[in-house]
Amino acid sequence: MSTTNLVVGYRTDKKDHILFNNLSLKLRQGELVCFMGSNGVGKSTLIRTLAGLQEPLAGAFEIPNDQSVAVVLTDRINSALMTVYDLITYGRYPYLNWKVSLSKLDHELIDHAIQLVHLESIIAKKLFELSDGQLQMVMIAKALAQNTPILFLDEPTAHLDLNNRVEIMNILRSLCRTAGKSILVATHELDLALQTADSIWLATPDRKIIEGIPEDLVLDGTFDQVFQFKGFDLKTGKMTHETFRKTSIHLKGEGHTYLWTKNALERNGYEVNEKAPCLVSISEKNGQSIWSIENSTFKTIKDLLENLKKF
Amino acid sequence: MRQTTFWREGIILGALLVVLLILNLSIGSVRIPISSLVNSLYSSENGVYQTILWHFRIPKALTCILAGSALATGGLLMQTLFRNPMAGPDVLGLTSGASLLVAALLLVGQFNPGITGAIFQNPWSIALAASTGGAMVFILIISIANYVKDNTSLLIIGLMISAATSSVVSVMQFTSQADDLQVFMIWTLGSVGNTGWKELGVLSLILLIGFIISYGLIKPLNSWLLGENYARNLTINLNRSRIFIVIATGLLTGAVTAFCGPIAFVGLAVPHLVRLVIPITNHKILIPAVMVGGASLLLLCDLLAQIPGRTQVLPLNAVTSMIGAPVVIWMVIKSKRISV
Incomplete structure (x- = not known):
């Protein structure tokens, strides 16, 4: 036609x-x-x-x-x-x-x-x-x-x-x-x-x-x-977030867990940046993801977010 | 599990029609026992029964059947065309047009008594006036239907024509004499008892044409239910089918109004009552079902109009609405689903 x-x-x-x-x-x-x-x-x-x-x-x-x-x-x-x-x-x-x-x-x-x-x-x-x-x-x-x-x-x-x-x-x-x-x-x-x-x-x-x-x-x-x-970046397919907490976090990890953790951090106003001093690392133990900051470990992203405010 | 057929409901409806027809022939100011109905038709053994049957009961019953099925079909066509459950065969203003000329005819009497006398000696004059009035509005509506291309406008224009002609009738009633007024009032109450065999012949011929056109419109009628855009996409010629739907409704309603007066309620209610029993939207089944339903309802109303033990009968329109309205209200509340 x-x-x-x-x-x-x-x-x-x-x-x-x-x-x-x-x-x-x-x-x-x-x-x-x-x-x-x-x-x-x-x-x-x-x-x-x-x-x-x-x-x-x-x-x-x-x-x-x-x-x-x-x-x-x-x-x-x-x-x-x-x-x-x-x-x-x-x-x-x-x-x-x-x-x-x-x-x-x-x-x-x-x-x-x-x-x-x-x-x-x-x-x-x-x-x-x-x-x-x-x-x-x-x-x-x-x-x-x-x-x-x-x-x-x-x-x-x-x-x-x-x-x-x-x-x-x-x-x-x-x-x-x-x-x-x-x-x-x-x-x-x-x-x-x-x-x-x-x-x-x-x-x-x-x-x-x-x-x-x-x-x-x-x-x-x-x-x-x-x-x-x-507020939407088509090239990444994501919404743009305002980094209102003025805090940068260095996130270490891989795969889907990394992506969704990054999503949660950005949604809550953190900037994810490799040069940041504050380090959050994701490790795996018995098939379950564990998030750790310094010496504290958390079993869910929710826990991580709640405790992140204290650092 | 494809298309549901409604044989059982169809047979029940048909049986209802037959029972009502027999009762209608038997019951009246003179009761004819059902057992001697068939006998009385042919043998002159009981001459009174034979005369009553052939001269009064059978023409009246046939008029009920013809008028009921015609009005119900007209109502169905209008409800489908306008996709509006409130539409009836009188929405196009035909009935009001008929009333207008009948009122005009009867009003002439107050200036010229000679004409009134002549009018009442000729049983055709009222029918003629009614059909002329109906036809005038009909031609007006057809030309408007050609001009405006959407149904809602057509519906509103039809209702406006009704309102305008009704008001002229009111003015005529206001200025006329009590005797003339009563004659006109009786006409507006509707009647199935004034049609002899000759009138029946003319009536059935016109209605037959109306029914044939309606049945030929199954495909466009079904398609109208989806709305104009979908119907056009299904290669339906919308303008042509609209005109034919209006023509069929005009013939069906106009002819009945000419011979029986403006019979209310049947055209609006029967399609709904039938759809409550046979919940279907295909006009191939709906049209015959609605015809049987309309015939049955009018036979029933005529039966209920008989006052036991007296020669007088109640006005038809009073019965159709008095009996019909509560039944419809009850069924609507019970089923909670009314649609076209």
Whole structure:
């Protein structure tokens, strides 16, 4: 799918409100693209436009045909009595006649979608019995049942817990790899996007979209420019802490224990510095970590932090 | 474990309809024993029974069935189109349009008694006035539906048209004479007893068209439940289906209002009552279920309108609301889940 000089926005009686100007973007086959940008920048509008649900203000975009895009939107479904199975069935509607009777192939594609998103245990439930996360999974299954080469998802991982977020992104990734689908995901999950996306579309405040692979955009500072991070260092992936205790500590140790101890110290306002005089060393005894300062030893980081104040 | 079928509930609903139909034919100011119902239809052994059945009871029962199923289907279509459980077949303002012209017709009487006399000799004139009024609002609504592209605006405009026409009717009532007023009031209470075989023929023909269009709209109706964006993504032609839903509702509600007056409550309540028994959102099953449910409810209300031992019957609208409202309140409280 590709766009040429696409102008996206919405039209009121008096004038056009342009959200994106002169977009020339490309969504290649088998590619997972994460579409990022601040709230209100127009991500949903662009997705609706590319899905053909809304007219562009100018320019053009090419998609294979009008049945080649499936969407997962943020629109609420109000039909409490609808079953999960019925909702997934909607994915087959573009291919059904007026009586909406399902063929064997339709049933197979629906069952396949159910398997992919692991919904077997809840297919008979009604929508009011589902959690937000489960409902999101069902909407994704509906879009998969549509069996389209292109998939647009508008914040599919909002309301989901970490496990489900990772699972959704993994499913989308494997759909790109194995089924050759092109997937565009609007998301605010920076960490997940950086780890899964083949390419990033980054909406800038000046109504453009920057396209690039995640690592390039991190290193050349584009992310920092767009998001204006406050207290977050993208290159290390950590929050920046104020060293309000004005104390430096020399931490000796290795592996995960070292990293999490450093995290705890920085979170509590200490600076971790190799040249500092105060030495905290981590050793291991019978498979358990032990923290020591001078002659005192502690069995947990909590103990360490509480006693550190005395030194 | 795929799609649940509701054979048991369907059979119960169907059986309910048959029982109510038999009771409806049997009970009235003259009681016809159920055992001699079938006999009385064909043999002139008991001429009185035969006359009562063929001239009064059967047309009335058929009117109940037709009107009940039509109003319930109209209500279902409106609730789905507007994704609003409070919608009924009268939200488009058709009923008020019909009332307006019927009121105008009956009001003419106070200036020209000759016309009033002529009107009441011709049983078709009220039906004609009602359908003209309904059709006028209907054409107005269709052109508005073509112009405004979202359902909420259409719903509000329909309600506003209702409010405006109702106020004109109020002014007419205020300025009219007591006799005319009473005739009009009786019409607004609704009735299933004024339809002969000829009227039934016309009514059933129009309703048949309405039912066929409704059943043909299963796919767009189901899709509307997901909202406009998803429906459009499923390649549903939204504007065309919206117009056809309005046409079907217009035919169903308009025809019933023309022949039976504005029957309240059935169109709003039946879809909810049916969904409480058959909790499903697929219109392929919902439309026939709602038709049977509407027919049953109106037969029941007509049955309850009979005052034992007297020839008088209670006004239909009073019964539909008096009996129906508490039942719906009870069921809603019990199930705690009402949705489209």
